[in-house]
Structure formats: structure tokens, C-alpha cells
Amino acid sequence: MPTRTKEVDMRYLVNFIVAVTVVVPVLSQTMPPAVIVIRAGVLIDGNSDQPRRDQVIVIRGNRIESVSDAANAKIPAGVSTIDLSHATVLPGLIDSHTHIFLQGEELAQGGYDANILKYPLALRAARATVAARRALEQGFTTLRDVETEGAGYGDVGIKMAIAGGYIPGPRLSVATRAISTTGGYNLEGYAPELDMPKGAQIIDGPVEARKAAREQLDHGADWIKVYMTHRSWVGKNGELVSQPTLTVEELRAIVDETHGWGKKVACHAYNGIGLQRALDGGCDSIEHGLEITDAQIAQMVKQGTWYCPTLAAYYHDWAPADTPSGRRDRKRVSEHGVSLQKAVKAGVKIVFGTDMGGIPWTEPMAQEFPRMTEFGMSPMDTIKSATSRAAEMLDMAGQIGVIVAGAYADVRIRVGSGPPVTKSP
Numbered sequence: 001m002p003t004r005t006k007e008v009d010m011r012y013l014v015n016f017i018v019a020v021t022v023v024v025p026v027l028s029q030t031m032p033p034a035v036i037v038i039r040a041g042v043l044i045d046g047n048s049d050q051p052r053r054d055q056v057i058v059i060r061g062n063r064i065e066s067v068s069d070a071a072n073a074k075i076p077a078g079v080s081t082i083d084l085s086h087a088t089v090l091p092g093l094i095d096s097h098t099h100i101f102l103q104g105e106e107l108a109q110g111g112y113d114a115n116i117l118k119y120p121l122a123l124r125a126a127r128a129t130v131a132a133r134r135a136l137e138q139g140f141t142t143l144r145d146v147e148t149e150g151a152g153y154g155d156v157g158i159k160m161a162i163a164g165g166y167i168p169g170p171r172l173s174v175a176t177r178a179i180s181t182t183g184g185y186n187l188e189g190y191a192p193e194l195d196m197p198k199g200a201q202i203i204d205g206p207v208e209a210r211k212a213a214r215e216q217l218d219h220g221a222d223w224i225k226v227y228m229t230h231r232s233w234v235g236k237n238g239e240l241v242s243q244p245t246l247t248v249e250e251l252r253a254i255v256d257e258t259h260g261w262g263k264k265v266a267c268h269a270y271n272g273i274g275l276q277r278a279l280d281g282g283c284d285s286i287e288h289g290l291e292i293t294d295a296q297i298a299q300m301v302k303q304g305t306w307y308c309p310t311l312a313a314y315y316h317d318w319a320p321a322d323t324p325s326g327r328r329d330r331k332r333v334s335e336h337g338v339s340l341q342k343a344v345k346a347g348v349k350i351v352f353g354t355d356m357g358g359i360p361w362t363e364p365m366a367q368e369f370p371r372m373t374e375f376g377m378s379p380m381d382t383i384k385s386a387t388s389r390a391a392e393m394l395d396m397a398g399q400i401g402v403i404v405a406g407a408y409a410d411v412r413i414r415v416g417s418g419p420p421v422t423k424s425p
């Protein structure tokens with residue numbers, strides 16, 4: 001295991017959150033909005049490079065009304081104050097790559113396939129509500145959930161249940177079914193005579209591609225997720241190879257349709273031909289991006305493409321070192337860090353993503369932070385990638401991921417000694 005900077009290892013962070021998110025609008029229809037005042041010992045506001053000491057945050061209803069120095073703060077009379085003068089306050093975090101309908105499937109329990117072949121949809125939905133609650137408990141108040149893995153439009157339903165105040169959970173931006181091609185998604189490895197269900201919507205040709213995007217957008221997709229690579233292995237010369245799926249023409253049809261609806265396209269792409277097609281086809285965000293060439297980095301900067309690396313997920317479940325899968329697992333990780341380092345240097349727009357669901361939801365989501373710092377991001381940049389930068393990608397800049405006047409009151413508190421960054425004033 002590579003060494004990590006101790007000060008930024010937030011995996012064991014003791015934290016709790018005050019999530020004044022989606023329940024409040026329901027209540028506020030009948031009563032005047034509640035006012036809450038938070039005294040913050042240290043405030044990381046999501047925008048600034050430096051934390052600020054002794055700040056007062058006034059929250060009215062589900063919005064932040066003002067943020068000011070404690071010395072000259074105007075605190076409304078008779079309101080309850082939460083004293084966090086010995087704690088660090090930061091915006092509710094945003095995870096831009098999760099799967100609430102996956103549970104880190106273990107092979108011993110039937111692996112990925114059991115999800116689709118054996119589990120009633122109600123069981124999967126019930127477990128998705130637990131995943132959503134766990135994210136909220138860890139301070140994540142927004143998730144971009146990038147496909148349901150065979151659970152259809154279940155994510156739209158969970159999003160409605162959270163927004164309606166029926167269950168606790170973060171604000172969700174959902175991708176519904178995702179899109180890949182024939183030969184480009186599980187379930188696979190069954191007798192060819194069987195017509196097996198797939199974990200994504202399968203298309204072949206630009207007409208089917210556009211139709212799938214239309215269907216998904218029509219049924220509530222906030223993002224369209226496309227798998228631009230599928231299988232991966234180590235090639236003859238020791239290089240990482242990944243199987244491309246959609247053609248540029250197929251992807252362009254999806255991107256054109258989705259942009260027309262004012263929405264964006266996230267592309268799962270490891271490297272090589274598939275990653276190049278993702279960029280040429282106009283993808284808005286590259287997911288994973290294990291091996292990105294210098295020319296592709298330059299293209300991402302030029303096109304303003306977002307990069308969601310999801311590093312930690314690839315440190316899980318390695319096959320034995322002397323097997324083809326084991327060699328591939330190790331190769332993926334060795335290329336990934338280099339790609340992030342290059343992206344950081346070139347100024348690619350980076351967002352925080354865990355691929356939770358690929359990782360069991362019982363594990364800490366914050367494990368991605370030390371991986372990002374390990375490969376060249378500053379601690380504050382990792383926080384921004386999980387707050388204001390992600391908000392920008394989600395077209396919610398100024399609304400979420402920041403503690404400033406006018407934003408939603410998604411507030412996360414770190415209890416313990418000192419701020420969660422190495423440098424503080």
C-alpha cells in the first residue's frame with residue numbers, strides 16, 4: 001500500500017451533519033421558515049483556498065441567508081444557535097459517481113449476476129434506500145448516481161422518495177439505465193441460446209442510440225451514462241487494452257439528443273480507442289479514465305471535459321498476481337495515478353467520485369480523498385472537487401457545494417481537533 005499524508009486521511013473522520021435539505025420545503029408550506037444560527041470555529045466555504053476562523057452562518061428555511069465574521073455578525077434575536085466554535089464546518093459533500101443499486105457484490109454471494117437474476121426489485125430498492133441514508137450520514141448531501149445496473153428507473157423512484165421527505169437521503173442526480181452495445185455489458189457468459197437481461201440498455205446504430213437516450217430522458221434521467229469501453233486486459237507488450245463499444249456516430253447521436261434536452265452525458269472510458277471516441281463524440285465527463293494520453297489530456301482541457309477518476313475503487317478485490325485478471329488489476333492502478341497527475345498539472349476539471357456500490361456501502365466514502373492527494377491534488381482541491389467543482393458540473397454552482405448566502409443549507413461538520421486540511425490560518 002502506498003503511504004498517505006496523515007493530516008488528510010479523512011477515512012476515520014468522526015462527523016455528523018446537519019442536513020437541512022429536502023424535508024424543510026415540505027414543512028415550510030404551512031409554517032414560517034425556521035432560522036438557525038451556526039457558529040463555526042473554522043469554515044471551509046467550498047470556494048476559498050483558505051479556511052476562515054470564527055464565522056457565523058445564518059440559515060433561514062433551507063437556504064443560507066448570510067455568512068459573516070463572528071465579530072460583526074448580526075444574529076436575529078431569539079433564534080437557536082448551534083455552537084460549533086470547536087469544529088470545522090464545510091459544505092455538504094458531492095459524490096459524482098455512485099451506484100445506490102449496487103452493493104459491492106461478492107462472488108461468494110452470486111456476484112453481480114445475482115442482482116439481476118435472483119433479487120426482487122423491491123429488495124434492491126430497499127437496499128438502495130440504505131445506501132442513500134449511509135451517504136447522507138457520511139456528510140454527502142448530493143450524489144450523481146450513474147446507473148441502476150438492471151434496476152431500470154428505480155433511481156428516479158428513490159429520488160422522488162427523498163425529495164418527498166419519505167426517506168432520508170442526499171439530493172440525487174440520476175442516470176437511470178445507462179447505454180452500451182451488443183457485447184458491451186453484463187450479463188454475459190451464458191449459453192448463446194438464452195436471451196439474457198443486461199445491466200444497461202443495449203443499442204446498435206445511431207438510431208437506436210438516440211431512441212434510448214430519448215426514452216431515458218423521458219422517464220426522468222438527469223444525466224445519460226454511456227459505457228464507451230467494456231472488457232480490459234493486459235496486451236502483448238504489457239500495455240492496458242480495453243474493448244471499445246459505441247462508435248463515434250452512435251455516441252454523437254446520444255450527445256446531440258441529450259444536449260438538446262439541456263442535460264449532459266457521462267462516459268465510462270478506460271483508455272485507448274473507446275476513450276478517444278468518448279472525447280471525439282463530445283462526452284461531458286470521463287468516468288475512471290485509467291490511462292489518458294497527453295493528446296487526450298489536451299483535448300479534455302480544450303473541450304472543457306470533466307474528469308471523475310474514482311481511484312479507490314480499483315484498489316479493491318484484486319485477483320491473484322500471477323493470473324491474467326490479477327495482472328490487469330495491477331496495471332489499471334499503475335496507469336491511473338499517472339493519468340491523474342497529468343490531469344492535475346494540465347488543469348483538467350476534476351470531480352470527486354467513489355464508485356460506491358462497486359465498493360460495499362459499509363465502507364467509508366472518504367477513502368477517495370487520500371488517493372487523490374497521493375497523486376498530486378492539494379487537500380483543498382480535493383475538497384473543492386467534492387463541493388464547488390462538482391456543483392459546477394451539475395449546473396448548480398452557487399446552490400450547492402458552497403457555504404455562501406443564497407445556497408442551500410447543506411452543511412457538514414467535522415468534530416475533532418483542527419481543520420481537515422494541513423494549512424490553516
Ligand SMILES: [Zn+2]
Pocket residue numbers: 097098099146355358
Ligand atoms: Zn461506476
